[in-house]
Amino acid sequence: MSTAASLASFDRMWADLGPVGRVASGGYRRFVWTREDAALREWFAGEAAARGLDLVEDRVGNQWAWWWDGPGTVDDAVRAGHTGVAIGSHLDSVPDGGAFDGPLGVVSSFAAVDALRASGVVPGRPIAVTHFIDEEGARFGIACAGSRVLTGALDADRARALTDGDGVTYADAFAAAGRDPQALGRDEETLARVGCFVELHVEQGRALVDLGAPVAVASDIWPHGRWRFDFPGEANHAGTTRLEDRKDAMLGYADLVLAARAGAAERGCVATVGKVAVTPGGINAIPSHVTGWLDTRGTDEGQVRALVDDLETRVQQHGATVTRESWTPTTRFDTDLADRLRRVLGSTDELSVPVLGTGAGHDAGILSGAGIPTAMLFVRNPTGISHNPVEHAETQDCHAGVEALAACLTDLVADQP
């Protein structure tokens, strides 16, 4: 396969995306339905147009750039049994996130299309490059919101009612971006087109460094969830209120933070309290309300659930209420598809193309949960650091990712089901 052109295309796209939503920290703030998000959508539309791909936006706002030279339309092909092969990822970021988490998969997908074309591949099935919106959930608090609403894993009414830190509802943000909030919901038409999905993503750990391999295939996503803990207190003067007369909501919150960490260590999970909101939030006012968000995951679903149960019991002494905002059980990716990709990638043993589980949620996990055969490729991360401005992948590893994705795609579209 001729890949030089596709790798040059990768480098050009990567350079184009670099400045979009970049902030002083050197990281990114790319949140759904913002000006930065609009710039990313326009970039995606431009790349689709430059390749003559047919751009379709689903009911949720996810973008699909279709390559199908016929006969007939994509839907004709689907009806004839030739369902589409979707490849892609997301473009949004956590606050001050890195450049690779998400965009690497989208850019690599366009570059893979270029590679197939340079090689003269004539796809036997439609191909879509996909941009899932709002994967990080940084603005409205629900991760993978784009794929969740698409598949019905997140109810449209619940999505519309989500609010951001300024009190703006998802429905209002969606309407302000020129979309119809009433159209939000599971999109059968789109889902029917997708025969399988492959998401390439930067690794968010150091396993590939230790294994000495540039690319891995995913086995599963750990069970993971988010819980909101609300601690009540009573606002009062920080100087004049005796300790014994106080109801200070911050104390229960601090207890949660330390108990979550200790419990996670005990149960072999990970737990993070990365976001907190304090009312009224004045230096000289006793907090009347503190909300903390717990993110916890682990290889063992029972241990993750037990950790949260422990914490729920513990915070009762502080009068706290606990709300589950999301929960995703263990997601096992399609074994046949994973084995096929590993064969395509020339795996001779476990080590040449490693198989990795991950603690990170992904749109691929949501699609897999909706019954779509799904796989993931991970690209080596030299430090393992992610969700941080210094997140990085070496260019040669990114290029290896493009080549791996192109090889997998070539194999999948040769398939005549």
Add this chain to the structure above:
Amino acid sequence: MSTAASLASFDRMWADLGPVGRVASGGYRRFVWTREDAALREWFAGEAAARGLDLVEDRVGNQWAWWWDGPGTVDDAVRAGHTGVAIGSHLDSVPDGGAFDGPLGVVSSFAAVDALRASGVVPGRPIAVTHFIDEEGARFGIACAGSRVLTGALDADRARALTDGDGVTYADAFAAAGRDPQALGRDEETLARVGCFVELHVEQGRALVDLGAPVAVASDIWPHGRWRFDFPGEANHAGTTRLEDRKDAMLGYADLVLAARAGAAERGCVATVGKVAVTPGGINAIPSHVTGWLDTRGTDEGQVRALVDDLETRVQQHGATVTRESWTPTTRFDTDLADRLRRVLGSTDELSVPVLGTGAGHDAGILSGAGIPTAMLFVRNPTGISHNPVEHAETQDCHAGVEALAACLTDLVADQP
């Protein structure tokens, strides 16, 4: 003294101020150099104008409404040895603060002027009703900023460089409000006019309830200060980063919150962590930086200092840096002035006009620290709750406060030094 008219005037002013800066919680958000602040300043100017008082703004933006019928100007009177008697307080609030903390003193001061006029008092010294700006420091983090800059207790360069939560400097906010930031600084001309200061304030505790008295005279303000604790961490993915690889800034913060409370209990002080800022602040990102603000006070200066020392030592294990943002030692109000006011108020023993210390800082404390004879009157608070939308004082106690302040003022302006 005829007070019916002045009490009606109090009620009218109280009703006029009610809606300004009120928020959904039922409390107030009145922060310096905002639209709400401008409305409060305009209200003050209107009340001054309605009484024919001479409105002067000092270099800092504090408002002074002078009543002096001559001979000569206020400054002529001062040069002749008849320094002014200032009465007043502040109009700003903590986030979601109550209606009484601050405004009760300003409204009572105008009503006291009305009472003197209704009684035909001809002042032998100039009288000023004073509105100190930014007492709570809710926007820029330094309490009593108006009186501190006025007296030089806060350096003008330091004041100009303060930033609010949006990164706006005090200098820029001051300029945007139409003032010259270069004019900020100790205002000798204003200070020279003030012979003594009396601040009436709602009590921020329950001592007067227990003592069965509507009004007290202050003895002292406890030593108090604010410290900023900065905890370093490393942003990383909340799902994929092993516990042992993490540098989670939230853990040190939580340890501070619990240690501050335990240490305060041990040392007989109070300590509060009411404000926190987290970077990046995403649910699925390990915090790379957490800043917490500690407010601590107590009757014993040594114990307060020792508590902060203990905490500074403790947070070294988390790599934290500690910055003192403000510190005010014990402030003892002028004993002669306090005794005089208690005699005026008909004190026959300790209980009829109680003498109270307080853990709250006040502009009166700053003026006292600058060598101006200063006193405070406290008005009973039935619940003791303050810095909270439900903060309250009964109307009859407010009226008793106006009468007490008018009586004190009458006595003070009869004085011919």
